[in-house]
Amino acid sequence: MYRKFMRILVLSAHCDDETIGVGAHIAAWRRAGHSVKILFLTDGTPRNRKFIAANWLGSARDYRHARRREAHKAAEELGLAAGEIIFGRIRDQELAANLAAAWQILKELWLEWHPHWVLAPALQGGHPDHDACNCLNTALRGYVEQAGNAANRRFLEYSLYAREGNHICYLPALAGRKPRLHILPEDWARKRKAFRQYRSQAQTLKPFPLAPESVRTLPQYDYSKTPEQGYAWELWGWNMRPRKLSRQFHDFLARQAARP
Ligand SMILES: [Zn+2]
Numbered sequence: 001m002y003r004k005f006m007r008i009l010v011l012s013a014h015c016d017d018e019t020i021g022v023g024a025h026i027a028a029w030r031r032a033g034h035s036v037k038i039l040f041l042t043d044g045t046p047r048n049r050k051f052i053a054a055n056w057l058g059s060a061r062d063y064r065h066a067r068r069r070e071a072h073k074a075a076e077e078l079g080l081a082a083g084e085i086i087f088g089r090i091r092d093q094e095l096a097a098n099l100a101a102a103w104q105i106l107k108e109l110w111l112e113w114h115p116h117w118v119l120a121p122a123l124q125g126g127h128p129d130h131d132a133c134n135c136l137n138t139a140l141r142g143y144v145e146q147a148g149n150a151a152n153r154r155f156l157e158y159s160l161y162a163r164e165g166n167h168i169c170y171l172p173a174l175a176g177r178k179p180r181l182h183i184l185p186e187d188w189a190r191k192r193k194a195f196r197q198y199r200s201q202a203q204t205l206k207p208f209p210l211a212p213e214s215v216r217t218l219p220q221y222d223y224s225k226t227p228e229q230g231y232a233w234e235l236w237g238w239n240m241r242p243r244k245l246s247r248q249f250h251d252f253l254a255r256q257a258a259r260p
Helices: 017-031 060-077 096-113 128-146 185-197 199-205 242-258
Strands: 007-012 035-046 085-092 117-121 154-158 161-164 167-170 215-217
Touching (some): 007 017, 007 128, 017 035, 017 060, 017 154, 035 096, 060 085, 060 185, 060 199, 085 096, 096 128, 096 242, 128 154, 128 242, 185 199
Parallel strands (some): 007 035, 007 117, 035 085
Antiparallel strands (some): 154 215, 161 167
């Protein structure tokens, strides 16, 4: 399944998703000599101040810069160079409303780099931006298949968090076909170090276990459906409507499919 040398693109909605979800995978891939890039699609800074980490006392602008700096340091711990991480500028919590803009960034990167594997957060109903990344990965798979370029290409998803009843389940295991990968203690140690770089997110990251990470082939999803268990963000009372979110995904993919 592994080629000798692979280009692997990790889509991340926020600075920290990549480390939480696939930090040890990234470290192991780099150790094996594969090339990895991370595309952070949002700036990690919500428009509404009350959603910024409670312990943050500075401005929203400083928060945005701090998250970027942390992402640089974390990526370095995982074995990436500065030029291997790319930042989108879409507002946190607004990725679903800006799928067309995000698509342009993703498509350009695809055309320029032609990654063998592309990973995105799983469609888990955890954070709307995570689900939006997943929808973009599905769009990319469709685009690549339509262009007849899907040979030796693989699209995957990685677990972050999901709702279970009235609780949040962190790093739930995903069933299905998984890439085989031997993760060594040194890879977990790198992940632990990367984790620590995200100081501004210390509170949010506290409940996440380090292991195991769960990665599988991206399923064929029906994005017009809302998850049976409901969305995690409904528990937090976010001002967002479940039906609207699934419609945004569905409409975006329908427009993509209609493109010549
Ligand atoms: Zn996230």
